[in-house]
Amino acid sequence: xxxxxxSARPEPLQISSNxxxxxxxxxxxxxxxxxxxLDKVGFDLSEARATIEAVGRVLAAARAAGxxxxxxxxxxxxxxxxxxxxxxxxxxxxxxxxxRAHPELSGQILTEGTWDFAIIDEAAPAPGEIVIRKSxxxxxxxxxxxxxxxxRGITTLVVIGIAIxxxxxxxxxxxxxxxxxGVLVEDATxxxxxxxxxxxxxxxxxxxxxxxxxxxxxxxASRALASAA
Numbered sequence: 651x652x653x654x655x656x657s658a659r660p661e662p663l664q665i666s667s668n669x670x671x672x673x674x675x676x677x678x679x680x681x682x683x684x685x686x687x688l689d690k691v692g693f694d695l696s697e698a699r700a701t702i703e704a705v706g707r708v709l710a711a712a713r714a715a716g717x718x719x720x721x722x723x724x725x726x727x728x729x730x731x732x733x734x735x736x737x738x739x740x741x742x743x744x745x746x747x748x749x750r751a752h753p754e755l756s757g758q759i760l761t762e763g764t765w766d767f768a769i770i771d772e773a774a775p776a777p778g779e780i781v782i783r784k785s786x787x788x789x790x791x792x793x794x795x796x797x798x799x800x801x802r803g804i805t806t807l808v809v810i811g812i813a814i815x816x817x818x819x820x821x822x823x824x825x826x827x828x829x830x831x832g833v834l835v836e837d838a839t840x841x842x843x844x845x846x847x848x849x850x851x852x853x854x855x856x857x858x859x860x861x862x863x864x865x866x867x868x869x870x871a872s873r874a875l876a877s878a879a
Contacts, residue, residue, distance in 0.1 A: 652878035656871040658833060658861040663806070665833075667875050671718040671804045673789055675811030675818050677705060677773035678723060680745075680759065680766040681842075682812060687759045687766055688842060691748050697840040701812060702772050704838035704865045708810050711872035713776065716879060718802060720780045722789045724817065725760035725767040732785040732792075739786055773811075788820040796828060806831040808868065813842035814851045822859050832860030835868055 653666040680687035682698050689695055712719055726733055726746070733740045740746055745760045759766055762783075775781050782793045789795050799807070807825050809818050809832060818839050825832040834855045841848040856862045 652875065654871050654874040654878065656833070656861075656863055657867040658863040659856050660861070663831065663833065663861050665806055665808075665871060665875070667716045667879065669804055670806040670808060671720060671799060671802075672708065672712045673795075673807050673809045673811075673821060674705065674709070674719065674721045674773060675789060675809060675821060675839075676722055676724045676813075677702070677811050678725075678760075678767060678769050680725070682770050682773075687745055687748075688813075690755075690759070691744060693842050694844070698812075701838065701840040702770065704835070705773050705810050707865050708808070708835055708838050708868055709773065711869045712808070715872040715875040717808075717872070717875075718780075718798075718804060719776070720782060720789075720795065720798060721769065721773075721775045722793075722795075722811075722817070722821075723767065723769060723781055723783050724785070724787075725762055725783075726785055728757060728761055728763065787817045788824045789817065790821065790824040790828070799830065804830070806833065808833040808835060808863075810835045810838035812840055814839040815841050815843060815847045819851045819854065819859070822855055826859050834860060834862045835865055836862050838865050 653664045655662045656665045749755050749759055761767055780798055782795055784793050807830050809822055822832040836852050852862055
């Protein structure tokens with residue numbers, strides 16, 4: 651099993667095609683597109699296009715290197731049975747709060763079967779790639795993610811997508827708690843919030859949670875993995 655060095659902070663990390671997976675967090679119209687949930691509630695989407703392009707580059711590199719790719723798709727059942735009123739997330743979720751404040755939008759934001767819920771074409775899962783549906787920010791919460799990883803011997807997760815300060819960081823924190831090595835590709839994500847929020851999440855990951863790399867550095871490592879195969 652060949653491994654290569656991925657340039658990262660605070661130090662380089664060894665990755666291999668057999669033990670490394672990509673987790674693509676919530677690349678949905680809700681979070682990426684004009685008219686989607688984040689746009690509706692007033693978040694700045696000016697970085698979305700650059701993020702989409704970087705995610706596409708990471709995906710292309712990962713697929714060429716034969717890495718496992720897992721996509722998350724975040725949202726609610728049409729009858730909201732997965733978010734009961736007694737759940738803290740029922741109270742805290744900005745999407746649910748917005749729909750309660752605007753009943754005319756009920757069932758339109760992050761709801762299964764809607765345009766808002768759909769994964770954007772630029773980040774669409776390739777045939778055979780895993781898609782996990784989630785109703786909480788973390789990709790681990792109430793999903794089969796850990797089962798997919800453990801059954802394949804995955805030890806390192808490279809996490810990309812939107813938003814860095816919600817699902818991406820939440821997933822990386824849980825990965826650390828479950829003894830996975832977590833890598834953030836800092837330019838293949840964006841914040842739900844101002845620029846300082848992005849910087850804070852990068853700081854948290856680099857100092858306390860995992861490792862931080864860039865799209866360009868990931869492409870270099872992936873090419874080395876593909877050559878070693």
